[in-house]
Amino acid sequence: MARLIDAGPGCAPPTPTRSNETSTALGLVYDDAVKAETDHLYELASDFITPIEWPAIAPLVAAVNRLKREKNAVILAHNYMTPDIFRLVGDFRGDSLQLAREAAKVEADIIVQGGVHFMAETSKILAPEKTVLIPDLRAGCSLAASITGEDVKLIKETYPGVPIVTYVNTTADVKAECHITCTSSNAVQVVEHVAAEFGSDRVILVPDQFLARNVAAMTDIKIMTWPGACEVHELFSADDVEALREAHPGVVILAHPECPPDVLEAADYAGSTAALANYVSERAPAKVVLLTECSMSDNVAAENPDVNFVRPCNLCPHMKRITLENIYECLTNMTHEVTIPEDIRIDAKAAIDAMLALPKMEKPLDFETGLKPLDIELVSTPRLAVDA
């Protein structure tokens, strides 16, 4: 079992603490049938769920798995889901792009998105014939909320002929207005491709200013951006990196490229969610910290029992709105269905398809560390001028 070391006081436990009242309130009991269905699953979660808590959680797990079979449903579990969801009921696990690809090809009638709303929209864009459900409509994202399709229209008017790339963490109406999407695994490849296609030496990359600055440090293309940020990753600082090195000598520090550039400058390695997981499983450092969402670190820890993990303690409040309880309610009541107007869906799909048509990268992009942070230009639009 991996050893989990909290980086700071007040770090939340990997899974929510539950009592038997959790299941009984939903009319579920830990009986012999539930035991038979779930006993073999306990070992997947024994790092995170005590034997005392298991009778409170097992009935929920059994009920969710039964509903999936009855309704021909699957659960797409993002890496930032708590380990009880990720390991015990998730049918497909991964980052937002991996999940979207599964959504497009899975043979199921219903997709339950274990993730936030823009991810559920992406599933619907790629799998319009399936019913896509999200257990809590309030599961948003600070990046997705920072920009609208109207904003992108204004950017296009202000910068005609300049290609606009959107990070996948945006709503369908934003994707519909952009030329192509990107992920943190392929952002440099997408930017360079679209610049060549448009014959432009500039590319606008929205909405994450930190991802854009980290990409700008790795390409000769001039990058302009939008003042969005992930409220989880923007909390990390170069001072945190220094404090971690002092408190945990020898720790290997890995950072997600949604972190500010001075964090990447100070880190040992940087890359997308998939790249960080690959780094840990391939290099098996003795002690590691992943400067990203804390449940991601817990889920990678579960796969790498010989590695000691310093837990980063930053949780995404939107991802944490998805629970085993509301997944059960979502499958029971078929709530909440995600829909997208067809014209927007088609245009958004074109932007995603443009990315998927690029040659598949052999492995996710490694972001360079140790580079001096670059300042890059923000786009100028009437709304930003008003907000300023």
Ligand code: SF4
């Ligand atoms: S971790 Fe950041 S980017 Fe991911 S859903 Fe939460 S706010 Fe959005």
